[in-house]
Amino acid sequence: MRSLAEIFAVCASSGSSFTHAxxxxxxxxxxxxxxxxxxxxxxxxxxxxxSVNEALSGSWRGLLVPEEAYLLHEYGADAASFSxxxxxxxxxxxxxxxxxxxxxxxxxxxxxxxxxGILPGILFSYRDHFxxxxxxxxxxxxxxxxxxxxxxxxxxxxxxxGGCQAECGAAAAMGAAALVQMRxxxxxxxxxxxxxxxxxxxxxxxxxxxxxxxxxxxxxxGMLVSxxxxxxxxxxxxxxxxxxxxxxxxxxxxxGRALPESLRETAGGGLAVTPTARELVAKxxxxx
Amino acid sequence: MSFLDIVGPVMIGPxxxxxxxxxxxxxxxxxxxxxxxLNEVIVFLRGSFAFTSKGHGTDxxxxxxxxxxxxxxxxxxxxxxxxxxxxxxxxxxTEDVDGAHPNSARFSFLGKNGxxxxxxxxxxxxxxxxxxxxxxxxxxxxxELPTLITFHKDTRGVVAAVAVLMxxxxxxxxxxxLHRKTRGGVATLVTELxxxxxxxxxxxxxxxxxxxAILRVASLFGGxxxx
Numbered sequence: 001m002r003s004l005a006e007i008f009a010v011c012a013s014s015g016s017s018f019t020h021a022x023x024x025x026x027x028x029x030x031x032x033x034x035x036x037x038x039x040x041x042x043x044x045x046x047x048x049x050x051s052v053n054e055a056l057s058g059s060w061r062g063l064l065v066p067e068e069a070y071l072l073h074e075y076g077a078d079a080a081s082f083s084x085x086x087x088x089x090x091x092x093x094x095x096x097x098x099x100x101x102x103x104x105x106x107x108x109x110x111x112x113x114x115x116x117g118i119l120p121g122i123l124f125s126y127r128d129h130f131x132x133x134x135x136x137x138x139x140x141x142x143x144x145x146x147x148x149x150x151x152x153x154x155x156x157x158x159x160x161x162g163g164c165q166a167e168c169g170a171a172a173a174m175g176a177a178a179l180v181q182m183r184x185x186x187x188x189x190x191x192x193x194x195x196x197x198x199x200x201x202x203x204x205x206x207x208x209x210x211x212x213x214x215x216x217x218x219x220x221x222g223m224l225v226s227x228x229x230x231x232x233x234x235x236x237x238x239x240x241x242x243x244x245x246x247x248x249x250x251x252x253x254x255x256g257r258a259l260p261e262s263l264r265e266t267a268g269g270g271l272a273v274t275p276t277a278r279e280l281v282a283k284x285x286x287x288x
Numbered sequence: 289m290s291f292l293d294i295v296g297p298v299m300i301g302p303x304x305x306x307x308x309x310x311x312x313x314x315x316x317x318x319x320x321x322x323x324x325x326l327n328e329v330i331v332f333l334r335g336s337f338a339f340t341s342k343g344h345g346t347d348x349x350x351x352x353x354x355x356x357x358x359x360x361x362x363x364x365x366x367x368x369x370x371x372x373x374x375x376x377x378x379x380x381x382t383e384d385v386d387g388a389h390p391n392s393a394r395f396s397f398l399g400k401n402g403x404x405x406x407x408x409x410x411x412x413x414x415x416x417x418x419x420x421x422x423x424x425x426x427x428x429x430x431x432e433l434p435t436l437i438t439f440h441k442d443t444r445g446v447v448a449a450v451a452v453l454m455x456x457x458x459x460x461x462x463x464x465x466l467h468r469k470t471r472g473g474v475a476t477l478v479t480e481l482x483x484x485x486x487x488x489x490x491x492x493x494x495x496x497x498x499x500x501a502i503l504r505v506a507s508l509f510g511g512x513x514x515x
Binding site: 026030032037040041044047062063100101102103104105106107108109110111112113114116119141142144145146148149152153157158160161210211212213214284288 | 289292295296299300303308336340342415
């Protein structure tokens with residue numbers, strides 16, 4: 001899928017939702033039937049749900065990062081938090097699934113393994129707080145997939161090419177699209193949510209400590225669900241991105257290409273080369 | 289990228305290139321070897337595969353793939369233990385090769401009667417992989433489509449014979465690449481097919497008999513990137 005503009009065009013001519021238009025384009029491009037595609041995506045949703053259940057019910061940790069998601073749950077029980085209950089649950093799920101990934105759990109890369117917590121956080125916190133059927137979650141997941149597909153075509157979804165913009169950043173924009181779609185927002189609002197989310201992560205670097213998918217990845221997954229939520233709220237409230245979403249995605253790709261190699265998943269810069277990071281890695285190598 | 293590639297693959301963490309890709313690479317390399325008895329396979333991890341192998345479970349994933357497991361198989365976590373229990377004859381080591389792909393490995397298979405096969409492959413991002421070398425031949429096989437590899441003596445008619453055979457069976461050829469070491473020497477033909485399942489033994493045998501110069505046929509299928 002080359003652009004969000006072509007999705008909006010189908011929406012405008014047929015009056016269909018963002019998700020329906022995206023499914024129409026995807027099936028005509030791939031030759032896959034609507035039924036097969038829906039079946040495939042439903043199985044992804046079920047695998048995602050399974051990973052959430054496993055992540056929340058077990059005790060998992062990475063090589064460097066300990067189990068922490070439960071702390072948010074304990075904290076969220078009293079109503080004084082600054083983030084909404086939806087955001088806190090989404091962050092807790094995102095951190096739990098990301099930690100589960102670091103512990104070699106079975107996850108759905110969405111769009112990548114390093115960003116695998118964000119969409120499950122958004123979708124299953126939505127179900128918890130706003131009560132909905134699988135059908136609603138599926139429409140959100142399709143909207144997210146369409147945004148990811150356009151991003152892959154126009155920019156990149158690989159940290160090695162575009163830094164973390166292309167992984168957690170992309171997942172946050174996909175999550176924003178999912179939220180607006182699940183709320184029944186207009187295609188236009190979906191587009192603005194995507195643009196607003198992406199604009200706030202431009203330049204985000206990939207600088208993992210020890211090259212491991214743990215720090216800062218795990219808590220960044222938790223952090224960025226709040227960006228999805230606020231981008232969706234802003235777009236639903238009627239705020240508009242001055243730059244249209246396709247152009248914002250192009251900008252993300254361009255910024256990614258301009259990032260030095262040391263900040264593109266090589267663990268050669270940023271947090272990865274801080275004294276503490278070096279110390280942690282040295283300790284880890286000793287243990288091995 | 290298709291929607292199911294964007295939301296996917298389903299995989300054992302933590303890294304699509306270092307874990308899922310490693311499992312897929314091991315599986316594809318083993319498919320190059322085929323079903324012959326295996327006395328030993330030595331895996332030489334290269335680049336960041338060697339450097340961050342343990343942290344990403346690359347070692348476990350590669351061995352799991354060699355044992356036939358898919359990237360979403362929960363047994364990957366315990367693959368080294370399972371390999372030991374099953375007496376799977378593997379050895380893991382590292383090598384430093386100038387110009388090698390940063391996430392790559394060489395597999396050295398040893399079988400009975402001195403049969404050997406050397407396969408080099410790389411994990412090229414997002415869990416996708418590529419076999420780059422078979423016994424010194426440069427190839428580019430991603431295993432997304434069922435693929436046939438023939439090893440034959442470089443002589444006229446081999447490409448035509450394979451093409452005619454496929455036409456007769458109503459199988460469309462997606463791509464065909466020919467490699468040879470020297471004129472009249474050993475050559476390989478890599479043929480990707482529009483099929484939903486890997487070429488079966490019967491088809492491989494038919495290809496083997498399609499031309500007298502064909503010495504051996506291998507069938508490969510990674511199951512696509514959704515597996």
